[in-house]
Amino acid sequence: MSGKSKLTVDVAIIGGGIIGTATARELSKYQLKVVVIEKEAEVGWGTTKANSGIVHAGFHEEPGTLKAKYCFPGNQMFPKLCEELDVCFEQNGILMVARNEEEWETVQKYYERGKERGVPLELLSGEEARALEPELSEDIVGALHAPEGGSVMPFELAAALMENAIYNGVELLTNSPVIGARVENGKKIVETPFNIVEADVVINAAGLFTDEIARMFGDDYFTIKPRKGEEYLFDLDTKNMVKRTIFPVPSKVSKGILVIPTAEGNLMMGPTGDNIDQKDDLATTRDGFQRILEGARSLVPGINPRKIIAQFAGVRAASDRGDFIVEHSPNVPGLIHLAGMESPGLTAAPAIAVDAVRLVEEAGMKLVPKEDFQPRRENIVRFRSLSREEQDRLVKENPAYGRIICRCEQVTEGEIIDAIRRGARTLDGIKFRARAGAGRCQGGFCQPIVMAIIARELNIPLEQVTKRGPGSEQVLFKAKELLAGGITQ
Ligand SMILES: Cc1cc2nc3c(=O)[nH]c(=O)nc-3n(C[C@H](O)[C@H](O)[C@H](O)COP(=O)(O)OP(=O)(O)OC[C@H]3O[C@@H](n4cnc5c(N)ncnc54)[C@H](O)[C@@H]3O)c2cc1C
Structure with a gap:
């Protein structure tokens, strides 16, 4: 004690x-x-x-x-x-699609179920669904639209x-x-x-x-029985391929493989639903990727796996x-x-x-x-979403908003400092709050500079800056040099 x-x-x-x-x-x-x-x-x-x-x-x-x-x-x-x-939230809506008559019957059962709970819903024909989402497969015969998803x-x-x-x-x-x-x-x-x-x-x-x-x-x-789900994230230039989250008809154990426009704008496909033994098994797999790609393409055939920039797995805590x-x-x-x-x-x-x-x-x-x-x-600043006039005003007030640190996601030094003041202590904390390192290069260019900013703002040696807490320290000599010479870009 x-x-x-x-x-x-x-x-x-x-x-x-x-x-x-x-x-x-x-x-x-x-x-x-x-x-x-x-x-x-x-x-x-x-x-x-x-x-x-x-x-x-x-x-x-x-x-x-x-x-x-x-x-x-x-x-x-x-x-x-x-x-x-x-917080970024998009009420972009959900489509559950049917690829044949049997699935269409199931979709109608979900419509009835949702209606009983008061969920705003409408049934669409295949043509009506494709008018909303032109990239949807020609095989789709009908859909359930939930605008408040x-x-x-x-x-x-x-x-x-x-x-x-x-x-x-x-x-x-x-x-x-x-x-x-x-x-x-x-x-x-x-x-x-x-x-x-x-x-x-x-x-x-x-x-x-x-x-x-x-x-x-x-x-x-x-x-608690762990059940893993792999997810694959696409480059921002896939934005608008679909606007609504596309669901297939669910199986008995999962909602199936989905095509998901994330709130940040990237497209994502996934997840799998595999029972696993270890609660900390976060590995992505070739088999999982193949199943997801096949499932996603049966909904949106134009999905291009070459545009994937990141992959991850999460584990469901099923009771x-x-x-x-x-x-x-x-x-x-x-x-x-x-x-x-x-x-x-x-x-x-x-x-x-x-x-x-x-x-x-x-x-x-x-x-x-x-x-x-x-x-x-x-006072949450998202610099890249501001008008030119608002950006100019902000940079005049605080020049740190005029320095782009993460080029892929256009994140400024000012936003990184804000994230630290709001509680971020690690590279992942910055990435998830301010998106520095979340883009196409996944931090390849900006990570040393972000590390230097964390060290300076928290007044800690670079050796103590971590990716995700103790044990993930990653001193990069480039960052040390930047810190010694002042941070510019
Ligand atoms: C692949 C996948 C996709 C999903 N998609 C969706 C979706 O689209 N929509 C949806 O609504 N839900 C979705 N879910 C479910 C959703 O993610 C979970 O329901 C939710 O995140 C669970 O939150 P939680 O706080 O219970 O668990 P967690 O986020 O795991 O939080 C538990 C916390 O407890 C901490 N902890 C554990 N042990 C200890 C300890 N001994 N001492 C101190 N702290 C401890 C952990 O570090 C963790 O931070 C999905 C899940 C997965 C895996």
């Missing part, structure tokens, strides 16, 4: 993914002392950073499931939430939720893996290598590891119930599990967060609203 700092809070949230950060922000509306405990160097680096980024419309989910309960309400919360937090930058949203929660008083512990947990005199004790956190209520939002956190408290009544778990522990009063968050967990997160607050109240916490809660995140 010795040497560890002690922290006493009302609510401790384990895990800073989309579920933990959305819950933290929701709890920050009340007079509570809340801490988020995250094992990585920044929030949002679990499943939240590696998914399709689709804000599902809410017609897919089986009736009677928690997925159905939270998906459509979550979808409906996105426009306001993303406006308040100034959308696309979001999931990492940006998690970072923004956390930033806003911190602004409203929540504390964040990073690089803090929970290594032990127990109950002492009714209090929940959570231990990391550096801290002992004593909490009245603990929210277990540790994604793939929620079953392991539960077991630390003696709860072993659910298991052995086949559904979300949003409930009090049956054994430990004051322990709440938010687990089994496979798709549509990102979409459902805002609605789950509201329900998590209800569970916190049920666990005995008095909820007194804060009168000075600030819902907005202000």
Whole structure:
């Protein structure tokens, strides 16, 4: 125990993914002392950073499931939430397409299912679907159109939720893996290598590891089974090939291979849905790529794999119930599990967060609203989206906005400095917040300069600048020279 700092809070949230950060922000509306405990160097680096980024419309989910309960309400919360937090969100719509008469019958069943929930939907003929999306396959005989489906930058949203929660008083512990947990005199004790956190209520939002956190408290009544999804991202010049996310008719286990216009503008195809043994298996595979390409081309034949600039895999935290778990522990009063968050967990997160607050109240916490809660995140600069006049004005005010550091994505030094001031501590943190390094060259040109800016702004030696936290240090001598000579480009 010795040497560890002690922290006493009302609510401790384990895990800073989309579920933990959305819950933290929701709890920050009340007079509570809340801490988020995250094992990585920044929030949002679990499943939240590696998914399709689709804000599902809410017609897919089986009736009677928690997925159905939270998906459509979550979808409906996105426009306001993303406006308040100034996060990239496109309500670009969804098309589920049928390639034959049998699939058309299934599409109509989803139409009925969605309509019963109040999801805005329309049925289109093949011609009407192709009039909306001219690149769609000639084989498509009909489609279900959900205009309120959308696309979001999931990492940006998690970072923004956390930033806003911190602004409203929540504390964040990073690089803090929970290594032990127990109950002492009714209090929940959570231990990391550096801290002992004593909490009245603990929210277990540790994604793939929620079953392991539960077991630390003696709860072993659910298991998380990892299921991997590979995704392939295209160059920005594929923008506008399709505007809406294109879904096939789903199989029993997955929503299928999709063609996805991301909120950033790149096209993406994926994901696979493969049961795996290791929760940390993030490898992409030739076989996965072939299956995805075949699936994507059956929807949009013109897809050109030569335009792929990046590939990644994410792992779904599927529960052995086949559904979300949003409930009090049956054994430990004051322990709440938010687990089994496979798709549509990102979409459902805002609605789950509201329900998590209800569970916190049920666990005995008095909820007194804060009168000075600030819902907005202000002053986010996206230089390349500004008009010429706005750019000129900004550069006059702060010349750092006049220096382009990432040429592919046109990201300025000013935006990188902003990202650091908003909480980025690593190259990946900059990439996901400001997009420096997210373009065609994947950081090949700008990485040393971004490293030098991080070192200068955080006043740390270059040797301590990491890609994604301890163990990923990458000193480049070019960056050292740049730092020594002042940063210019
Ligand atoms: C390929 C793929 C595509 C998907 N596409 C979509 C989509 O388009 N739309 C949609 O709605 N959903 C989608 N999903 C699902 C969505 O990504 C998840 O539901 C969501 O990200 C789960 O968030 P989470 O916060 O539960 O988990 P995570 O993001 O994994 O967060 C858990 C956090 O807990 C931390 N943690 C773990 N163990 C510990 C510990 N011991 N101590 C401290 N911290 C710990 C982790 O580091 C992590 O940050 C997709 C998932 C995958 C894999």
